[in-house]
Amino acid sequence: MWLRLVAWCMSVTFPSTDELVGVDRMEVVPFLRQFNRDTPLLMQVALSASVLVFLLSPLLTIGVPLPAPWLSKANQQKHLEKLAGHPIYLLRQTMMMIKTVAGLLWGADPQVRKSLGMDPYKVDPGSWRQA
């Protein structure tokens, strides 16, 4: 459930448009599972805290006392933009965190890279010298 909420936040931050495929068309939950396996706890806590702020802060951004998923599409959009440029530093840093992590998924996606005329990435070997 929580991972789905995180995935939702990332998807509204990077939505598909006429110009580009967004995170909403990507396998976000498996990516997040992998992210949780690979990253130090601090990163996971920072991402979760950022998502929590994103979900619960519409009152602070657009004055609507509802969690972000319950907002109308138009209000969600306003909430996103206000949060990304919020006068309170720590609030706008939460969007930075979400964008940084979602960017790792989005920018490596083969469809995105193709539509921007870039070669797809090969698979990371993840290997190292053991002896």
Added chain:
Amino acid sequence: MQAPQAGRHFSFATGPDVELTADYVVVGSGAGGAAAAITLARAGRSVVLCEAGPWRDPEDYPHTMYGTMRDMFNNWGSLVATGDSIIPVVQARLVGGTPVINSAIVVRTPADVLEDWRVRHGLGGVFNEDTIGRAQDRIEQELQIQPSEAEILGPSSERMLQALERLGLEGHPTMRNVANCQGVMQCLQGCRNRAKQTSNVLWIRELLQLGGTVLSCAEVERVAIERGRASGIRGHFRHPEERNRGAGFRVQATRGVFIAASATGSAPLLQRSGVRLPYLGQGWRAHPGAGVLGVYDEHINMHRGPSQAAASIHYRADIGIKLESLSLPLELIAARVGGAGPQLMHKLAQYRKTAMWVAAVRCDAVGSIKRTLWGSTALHFVPSKKDLWRLREGLKIVSKLHFEVGATKVWPGVYGMPAEITPDTLDLFDQAPLDNKAYTWVLSHLFGGCSLGADPATSVVAPDLHLRGVRNLHVVDASAIPTTLGVNPQHTIMAMAMVAAERLVNEERP
């Protein structure tokens, strides 16, 4: 205790502890550690090199930024400097250290820096134009330092050089430690094409051939200090993926211990080892940087060319900034582009029409670093108002350069400024807030924490290269540098480490 091990590499293991003896042990295999280790080994000394990260060869290097952060960055780049804002600190954790992921720019130590060290820090007898110059000559030959070639500069760097020329400003293709660079913008990922001449592919292999020992995935936890003398180190292997602890290791060093765990690693390691010097962890400095994205009508394709092939030191002396092109991979650009939702996507769709150029600031600010009670690292660094002014000037100059060569607008990425600046609104930079929280800085050139110097009140390592109060303990990385440099630091760090190692070998008692 086992006999000295020659020419061996130990990686993560869970079996019995590894116990070794050598003349010298070196902690950290980055710019400083690798240079010191190879110098000691070439002088015929037995050396054990301990590196916290794994040993990855170019075929092991990742393609993606996700893989780079996972496999090469120290803790995913999650260390941040705090104070009145949060500034990410990027460093590597693998055999070869941060040079494996850096842009390979090589700049000689400026004469004014050496003069300042002589006058204010009493270091002229050890580090001077002669000693550093000779070491840098050697490094340049061994690492095949050469200017970025015109054919591979890449469109972003080409434009930057054109812009600098048109405005009559100093500009040059960067000198880099690369051979046969094909300009595929893989510098941050380590360069799978093997163009980058880093120590994991050169000096550390040579170290093995000379009979040295390398411990990788081997995090040193303590330096053993007995009766005022460093006698070795101990630690545990750590799995690079699972992060679980493996076997222990101990190295007894009969002649000396060299610390080169970086400006974020060395001071906390010495604190953990019981060193209590008042200036340990103090005097921490940096060249943080921030960039502006220029948006052009035509494709720029910043994903072609090396990450950083153009630079200018025009404003190094008066403002205290260095200008550089810096091509960022698509994955990292999203965090740098303002906005969210469809607005963000529209900007990202223009990736190929953008070019990122940065200003790196030679900050006056002095911070501190320490190990916390929980064993983590706390880094305090707050750029001063003057530093912020320098950055703001730098961003304005970089924007002007973009406009000079056809950018229709720039995305300054500064909170409190419009999201887009056009040539007509360039002067709005003068009103940008002088507030750290308004800028997206990144810290990558770091100095201090174990500063060298003659004055015990402002240094940790004496000019005789021994840690104050502890014989046979030496620091040979960025943490020993007592000032900022105003240029990219790796050449200075490598040269200082070589000079220090050579000198200590020459001074050995029989």
